[in-house]
Every structure is written in C-alpha cells, then in structure tokens.
C-alpha cells in the first residue's frame with residue numbers, strides 16, 4: 001500500500017515501541033517471536049505475554065559473563081525463565097546495579113540449539129533505543145498474523161538487514177550564523193538522518209576551503225562534561241579547546257555527534273557511573289551492563305564531513321580508532337592534532353584506563 005511504512009520507518013517505530021514497553025514482532029523465514037525490552041516491561045505486560053507462550057530471556061554475552069550464565073551462541077545468551085521468575089528477577093538479570101549487594105544465583109537454564117538471530121535482533125533494537133540490552137522473547141507460529149491481530153510493529157530480518165548495515169543518509173535541515181566565544185564567525189548546521197535517529201550538528205568556524213585539509217574534531221555528546229562541567233571526564237575542556245584552536249586558526253569544523261556515553265545513551269551512562277562508584281572502571285562498567293566498550297558508529301562523522309564537502313582533515317583527537325575509521329570511510333587524515341586538556345584528580349584514572357584498554361594516546 002502506498003502509505004504503508006517502509007522497513008526503515010518500521011525500524012524507527014520498533015525502537016519507539018520498545019521504549020514504551022510494547023512488544024514488536026520479529027520474523028525470519030518461518031520463525032517469529034514477540035520481543036519486549038526488559039527495562040520497559042510492566043507486571044501486567046509480562047502476565048499477558050505469558051498467556052501467549054513460553055518466554056525466553058536474551059542477554060548479551062557481556063552481561064552473561066558477569067552472571068556466569070552459559071553462552072552457546074557467541075555474542076548472545078538465551079535463558080529459560082524459572083517458573084517463579086517475576087519482573088524483579090528479570091530486572092535484576094538485566095541491570096547490574098545490585099549485582100554486588102544481591103548477587104543473582106544460578107545455575108541458569110541456558111538454551112542451546114536453534115537459531116539466535118531473533119534474540120540478537122531484539123538486543124540490537126534495545127541498544128538502538130538506548131535501553132539495557134536485555135529482552136524477553138515469546139516464540140509465535142505466525143509472525144505476520146500476530147502483528148496484524150495485536151496491531152504490533154512487524155520486522156522481517158531479511159528486509160531489515162541491508163538497512164541496518166548501511167549508515168543512514170543525512171540531510172541538512174538548516175544552518176545559521178552563531179557567534180561564539182571562540183569565534184565571531186561561527187555557523188551551526190543541523191543534520192537529520194532519514195532513519196528517524198538522532199540529529200547531529202556541525203559547528204563550522206570561518207569558511208574553511210573545501211579543497212584543503214580542514215582542522216576537524218569529532219566530538220561525542222557528553223551532557224555531564226559539556227554542559228555540567230563534570231570532573232569525571234575531559235569532554236568539556238576538549239570541546240572548548242577544539243573550538244578555541246579553530247577560532248585562533250580562523251577555520252575549522254567541529255561535529256557534535258549525539259552519541260552520548262559512547263553510544264549507550266545518558267541513562268545507561270549514569271548506570272555506568274553508578275557502577276564506577278562501586279569500583280569498576282569505565283570499560284568494566286560498560287561490559288557489566290551488557291555493552292561493548294564503545295558502541296559509537298563513527299561512519300556518521302565521515303558521512304557528515306563528506307556532505308559538507310571535506311575530503312581531508314587534520315583531526316583533533318587522541319583516539320586512534322577515530323583515525324582508522326575516518327580513513328576506512330574515505331576521509332584522509334593528513335595529521336593527528338593531539339588534544340590534551342582537562343586532566344583532573346577525578347578523571348586521572350579514567351584517562352589512564354582509556355589509554356591502557358582502549359588504545360588512547362597519552
């Protein structure tokens with residue numbers, strides 16, 4: 001039907017549905033399941049889901065490692081729910097907040113055999129919705145029928161795969177002049193992705209010529225550092241130092257990428273901070289929550305630079321992964337410009353961890 005939502009639009013809906021606590025229907029070939037994010041489940045919804053079928057819990061292998069649950073599918077663990085499992089049990093499996101105070105007791109009944117692809121898709125969607133990567137799945141015999149009957153969003157994984165593999169196309173919505181402390185000649189560009197995801201911004205200083213390498217910074221959003229002046233990281237000082245250098249040179253471009261918390265969202269970053277107060281470092285905290293060290297998609301930065309007409313950069317960074325990613329996306333990094341500012345007694349250990357575990361240059 002002409003007005004029916006495309007797969008990209010249905011994926012955007014699915015992310016919204018999961019945040020609301022609504023199930024989505026995932027399907028591949030002749031297999032299908034209802035999937036709902038543990039974080040957004042209510043007792044009533046859990047009871048309703050149990051009426052439909054036998055629930056399974058999907059967790060990432062990272063979260064399973066902390067719980068000492070068996071992983072039979074590489075990156076994914078599938079667990080049967082104990083018969084007396086309530087929402088409290090599910091939440092404790094998903095959220096490591098109380099792991100130390102009230103450790104979850106196994107042994108867990110970990111499922112093997114069959115395909116984990118629906119489970120993996122559910123966790124990818126939960127991550128994309130900035131929820132904890134934990135989902136309850138209920139297998140159903142006819143996915144299309146279940147979706148139609150209950151008015152739920154249906155995602156066919158064959159249809160979704162190519163869309164999920166490619167970076168969303170970005171459109172510039174608007175740009176306007178913005179004098180800032182660093183430069184009178186500032187201009188903010190707002191970019192909106194076609195897939196209904198986060199908007200990203202470019203702050204252009206002066207009028208950098210497109211045929212020469214531009215002084216560039218890929219800055220990932222950090223509400224706590226950029227806005228609140230957090231002493232736990234170096235983001236705020238890095239943001240201001242990068243803009244100041246562009247102001248001094250009279251030209252540059254800072255991409256402000258809305259990838260809060262290295263792509264896990266602010267709520268999950270605050271969960272990570274809470275774990276850091278229990279003694280875990282920045283990488284361990286991400287893993288205990290079920291995330292990888294860094295969930296950002298740096299392709300966004302490269303595609304925005306290209307869209308603005310830049311093909312070569314002098315990149316302000318201490319992160320070699322950003323350089324490798326730019327190069328792999330066809331942006332030439334002619335020089336790495338170090339950005340070492342904002343070390344505090346409170347962030348010294350954080351910066352040392354990034355150097356030791358994530359390869360940041362000191």
Ligand SMILES: Nc1nc2c(ncn2[C@@H]2O[C@H](COP(=O)(O)OP(=O)(O)OP(=O)(O)O)[C@@H](O)[C@H]2O)c(=O)[nH]1
Nearest residue numbers: 219220221222233259260261262272282317318319
């Ligand atoms: N998950 C998580 N994210 C954090 C933590 N501390 C800071 N962040 C986020 O990390 C990101 C900082 O990224 P960038 O400023 O691009 O820094 P970087 O990857 O270290 O690289 P460069 O600064 O370019 O050297 C921001 O999105 C912050 O919100 C933390 O402890 N946990």
Ligand SMILES: [Zn+2]
Nearest residue numbers: 222225233235
């Ligand atoms: Zn920060």
